[in-house]
Amino acid sequence: MNIFFIITAFLNGTLLSIQQVSGALLGKRVGSLGSSLIVHVIGACFAGCLLVFGLKNGEFRFSGIPFLYFLGGGLGIFGVAMGNYAVPRIGAVCTAIFSMAFQLLTSSLIDHFGFLGADPIALSLSRFIGICLLIGGAVLVFKK
Amino acid sequence: MKRGCAAAIAVSCLSGVLISIMIRLNASLAESIGILESSFMAHAVGALVGFFCVVYGAGLRRLRQVRGLPWSYPLIAGISGVIIVCVENMVIPQVGMVLGVGLFLIGNIVFATVADHFGWFGLSMHKFSLRRLMGVFMAIAGLFMVL
Numbered sequence: 001m002n003i004f005f006i007i008t009a010f011l012n013g014t015l016l017s018i019q020q021v022s023g024a025l026l027g028k029r030v031g032s033l034g035s036s037l038i039v040h041v042i043g044a045c046f047a048g049c050l051l052v053f054g055l056k057n058g059e060f061r062f063s064g065i066p067f068l069y070f071l072g073g074g075l076g077i078f079g080v081a082m083g084n085y086a087v088p089r090i091g092a093v094c095t096a097i098f099s100m101a102f103q104l105l106t107s108s109l110i111d112h113f114g115f116l117g118a119d120p121i122a123l124s125l126s127r128f129i130g131i132c133l134l135i136g137g138a139v140l141v142f143k144k
Numbered sequence: 145m146k147r148g149c150a151a152a153i154a155v156s157c158l159s160g161v162l163i164s165i166m167i168r169l170n171a172s173l174a175e176s177i178g179i180l181e182s183s184f185m186a187h188a189v190g191a192l193v194g195f196f197c198v199v200y201g202a203g204l205r206r207l208r209q210v211r212g213l214p215w216s217y218p219l220i221a222g223i224s225g226v227i228i229v230c231v232e233n234m235v236i237p238q239v240g241m242v243l244g245v246g247l248f249l250i251g252n253i254v255f256a257t258v259a260d261h262f263g264w265f266g267l268s269m270h271k272f273s274l275r276r277l278m279g280v281f282m283a284i285a286g287l288f289m290v291l
Contacts, residue, residue, distance in 0.1 A: 086153075
């Protein structure tokens with residue numbers, strides 16, 4: 001297992017915290033859907049600029065790629081909308097825990113069956129226990 | 145417990161399912177058209193869907209209230225979003241979903257705990273407790289079992 005990918009993925013999570021905080025500050029003014037819209041527009045402009053200035057490592061083509069692959073970005077917005085529904089009713093902590101738990105469970109199904117273009121990685125017992133520990137740890141950290 | 149609690153729990157769970165599917169779809173797209181290209185598409189499609197959600201929801205007028213906020217907030221959030229999706233696109237095909245998402249979440253938990261402890265970003269101060277520390281270690285132990 002390449003240690004580089006492990007460290008990068010971990011640091012990526014810290015970046016997520018920074019994004020969540022700045023997005024939440026934005027959301028207090030314009031609502032979380034509005035905040036999400038602004039963040040996506042700025043992100044698209046930023047990525048577009050990088051592409052124009054030559055940071056390409058592939059090429060745009062639409063033929064031969066399942067249409068479903070292009071819809072990923074739209075799902076993020078629904079995630080935000082769902083958070084808007086859940087947080088006032090069960091609290092931010094519960095929402096985060098349930099969402100994280102199901103992210104991991106869905107991930108293990110995608111890995112196991114190789115859904116959506118993934119290379120299959122079988123769900124072993126130790127992997128399953130590991131996922132349970134991850135979820136348990138998150139509950140301990142977040143629960144008041 | 146307020147009313148609609150079960151529905152809210154189901155919705156939170158469903159949001160987790162959707163986020164995982166989103167991460168995998170972006171990674172699969174990246175394998176076809178490139179990492180940054182996929183991140184661009186994800187943000188462009190997200191912006192389009194978000195635009196319709198805002199138009200039919202709160203309305204675009206509320207977006208004007210962004211005036212007066214420092215420009216750094218939306219810039220930081222937008223730029224880090226692009227980097228986050230790029231890194232996921234790079235890492236997920238190499239290490240798989242569980243490990244990729246698990247590391248991502250642990251990084252998030254650890255940083256949030258540290259930021260919380262020192263009161264960064266003007267968040268409320270929660271001191272390190274033994275329980276929190278145990279939670280972090282338990283999550284890391286779980287990660288090693290997945291590894």
